[in-house]
Amino acid sequence: MIRLENISKHYGSTQAVRSLDLQVPQGELFGFLGPNGAGKTTTIRIIGGLIAPTTGRVFIDDIDMQREPERAKRCIGLIPDRPFLYEKLSGLEFMRFTADLYGVSGDGLVQRAERLLDFFGLLERSNELIESYSHGMKQRLIMASSLLHEPPLIVVDEPMVGLDPKGIKMVRELFRELVSGGTTIFMSTHTLKLAEDVCDRIGIINKGRLVATGSIAELKQAARVGDADLEEAFLRLTQEETFDAPGDYAN
Amino acid sequence: MLKLAVFGGLGTLFWMGIFVVTYRVLRYFQRVEGFGDVLAFKLLSMVLVTFFSLLVFSAILTSLSKLYLSRDLLLVHAMPVSRERIFLARWLESTADSSWMVVVYALPVFLSYGFTYRADAVYYAVIPLVIVPLCLIASGISAALVMLAVVVLPATRVRSIFAFLGLAVLILLYFTFRMLRPERLVDPEAFTTVMMYLQNLSTPASPLLPSTWAYDALRESLGGNSLSALFHTGLLLSASVFLTLLNLMLAGSIYFPGFSNTQAAMIRLIQSPSGGLHRLLGFLPNATRAFVIKEVRTFWRDQTQWSQLFLIAALIVIYLYNFSVLPLEKSPIQTVYLQNLFSFLNMGLAAFVLTAITARFGFSTVSTEGPAFWIVRSAPVSIRTYLWIKFWIYLPPLLVLSEVLIVCTNILLQVTPFMMGLSTITLLFLTPGVIAMGIGMGAAYPDFTAENPTQAVTSFGGLLFMIFSAAYIGAVIVLEAGPVYTLFMSDLKGFRIPAWQWIWIYGSFSVAGLLAALAIWLPMRMGIQRLEAGTPSGHK
Structure with a gap:
């Protein structure tokens, strides 16, 4: 579903992502982990078509993002980490706006939008302007709108930020349900417990470089941490990368 | 660096232009036997009333933003600092x-008065003593008004104040304009005698207005x-100190409650969209319809936009009013020629x-x-589709507006059918560009x-747009002027x-x-390319 070929991204002299090669098959929940500033969000922006890579190519469902960006984006439901929305629209109006934008129409549209809003606990307040929503409500509205066009791929950046425990449980179950129905999910997170519980496979990025990919067991094996948890493996994998060259700090 | 050079250069040119124009006008007045000084001081009085009105209006908008709406205020109020200090x-x-x-551009006016009347050092010393308290008074009045308005109006809808202010400005502009009575200044025949004319010019402004104290201080210091001058400066200084203390007391009691209410989430119910x-708009493509509906709803629900509409309405009213009072029949030049000349300039x-x-709206x-x-x-x-959708959203209302403007003014000017046709067709081609x-x-x-x-408008890009647009309009008018004159x-x-x-x-x-076509194609292409290459905002 996702194929990244030799992706690099430079911001001036800073190299945010370096030679990233990655494939995520259909129906997989892929967790993308890394320390702050490792390049997770940049990678998500590239996959979502928000920015173009400096080098390399992105394929979504075998569609080249550079050549056919509109077609590729139609396959994606993007959920950013910060829920910036059109504050002067109501929740239901935003759903309708999204439906128009993605070309979703038909008689059942309003019912489908209301069902999604109901699932995310927003139906009662769907006629209020978004400006009165809390951070968590806005986050849930984006999730609801991203599912409206039934995309085969969900790209989500830090899904649990701003959600209450009930919301976290709901999203966790939803993701597993979507994946069992064949949807692919690419999720960046700092919550290692979440990644450990729901992800089929995990990729760890550090300083813009993909340092490890695999199942939890494979990562633990690569990190040589035995029966320790994912946190230990994560720290070891990112630490080795960071502290392999202590001279960097001195210089 | 380029931005600084462009802004600095234009600012300096404008500053010098104000100085030269004011100086020449004052020199011209001095040559008018008998009442040259009266005209000069009437002008100074008008300038000070205008400056004061501008200062009050500008301070209302700025203090509302700084005291209640800025994003950093939550952090500021979390600090262990008293409310009065935060307010101050x-x-x-x-x-x-x-x-x-306002201060920067008032200076050349005051300096030209000093040069014209060969003022001594006292005058130049009085200038800052007049300007600073005048600004403090204007800002003090505005802050008090804003604090009281936030208490009176439902605080959760504080932004509605903008609409209220817009209306106030419209009325203020109208009254200022009418009070100036510019047509009488150039039409002494309207008065029964020259004496009445002079008497009218000499009528002092209200002694309760701070701008009158500023005027008196400057005038007295000009006369030595x-x-x-010291007395009137003292009035200004004491009033500014009084207003500052009054505002500090007000802030102690009503600033924080008002701010606190502003932070409460506003809940506005929108009727369930019936479709x-x-x-x-069913005939439009899906994405176009999405953006059109979003744009229309956002515009009408954001009251901060309304005050701008009021201002534009005021601008148009004054613009049309100017045409309705043109004394064409009194001109020594042939009326038909003049009417068509005005129509062309129009x-x-x-x-x-x-x-x-x-x-304001498109940029x-x-x-x-x-x-x-x-x-x-x-x-x-x-991005290409998105920008063209934006273009088509703004084209119909602005095209209708510009055509209505030109037709109305042409009717007021009673121009020939040829000029009516030419102006409407020219605007039809100019507007899309x-x-x-x-x-x-x-x-x-x-x-x-x-x-x-409005911050975007005052940016470097906004300035470039104004310059290029003016150049484009100028070029088209110049290209048409010669042939039209011949015809x-x-x-x-x-x-x-x-x-x-x-x-x-x-x-x-x-x-x-060709210019009209290029004016559409080139900027849109530049916008598409630069927006595509830019970094996304709000998603880091």
Whole structure:
């Protein structure tokens, strides 16, 4: 579903992502982990078509993002980490706006939008302007709108930020349900417990470089941490990368 | 560096221009036997009333933003600092922000008075002693009004104040304009005697207005009456200190409750969409319909936009009023010729009004997406389509507005059918170019972090848009001027136009048409390219 070929991204002299090669098959929940500033969000922006890579190519469902960006984006439901929305629209109006934008129409549209809003606990307040929503409500509205066009791929950046425990449980179950129905999910997170519980496979990025990919067991094996948890493996994998060259700090 | 050079250069030129024009006007007045000084001081009085009104209005908008709406206020109020100190710091910041430009451009006017009347050092010492308290008084009145308004109006809807202020400004502008009675200054015949005319000019402004104290202080110091100047300066200084203390007391009791209410989430229920607007716009492609509906709803629900509409309405009313009072029949030049000349100049004026409106709404339209611009970037709609949708959203209302303007003013001018046709067709071709420049350059220089869309207009890109738009309008008018004059004179005097002149006429109109096409295509292309290459905002 996702194929990244030799992706690099430079911001001036800073190299945010370096030679990233990655494939995520259909129906997989892929967790993308890394320390702050490792390049997770940049990678998500590239996959979502928000920015173009400096080098390399992105394929979504075998569609080249550079050549056919509109077609590729139609396959994606993007959920950013910060829920910036059109504050002067109501929740239901935003759903309708999204439906128009993605070309979703038909008689059942309003019912489908209301069902999604109901699932995310927003139906009662769907006629209020978004400006009165809390951070968590806005986050849930984006999730609801991203599912409206039934995309085969969900790209989500830090899904649990701003959600209450009930919301976290709901999203966790939803993701597993979507994946069992064949949807692919690419999720960046700092919550290692979440990644450990729901992800089929995990990729760890550090300083813009993909340092490890695999199942939890494979990562633990690569990190040589035995029966320790994912946190230990994560720290070891990112630490080795960071502290392999202590001279960097001195210089 | 380039921005600094452009802004600095234009600012200096404008500053020097004000100085030269004021100095020349004052020198001209001095040559008018008998009442030259009366005219000069009447002008000074008008200038001070205008400055004071501008200062009050500017300070109302700035203090509302600085005291209640800025994003950093939550952090500021979390600090262990007293409310009075927070108010004082914010109010002083607001005073500086709202008055620096008025002060900078008032200086050349005051200096030219000093040079014309060969004032001594006392006059130049009085200038800062007049300007600083005048700014503090204006800002003090504004802050008090804003604090009281936030208490009186439901605090959760504080932004509605903008609409209220817009209306107030419209009325203020109207009254200021009427009080100036500019037509009487150039039409002494309207008065029964010259004495009445002079008496009217000498009527002092209200002694309760701080601008009158400033006027008295400057006038007395110009005349060398230091003691009297000191008295009026003292009035200004004591009033500014009094207002500052009064505001500190007000802030202690009502500033924080008002701010606190402002932070409470506003809940506005919107009627469940029945789909009427969707059905009405059903003929549009899906993405276009989405953006049109979003744009319309956002516009009407954001009251901060309304005050701008009031201002534009005031601008148009004054613009039309000017045409209705033109004393064409009293001109020694042939009326038909003058009417058509004015109609020709009017095309340029209408296009400049259009530029000002496009700057506010068209130029800032991409920036108003703000941090939510990630929605556009991630949507299956190209930036090209998105920008062209914006263009088509703004074209119909602005085209109708510019055509209504030109037709109304032409009716007031009673121009010939030829000029009526020419102006409406010219505007029909000019308007898309001005709008494309606004949208394209607004996309090339977006500001997704601006708290207020008007900030985008005053940016470097906004300035470039104004310059290019003015150059474009000027070029089209110049290209049309020669051929139109020839056609007009041949019609008036009944001579035949030779073949080479026909070639020149067709050539000029063709180049104007080409310019109109380029003005659409080039800026839109630049906007698309630069927006595509830019980094997304609000999604880091």
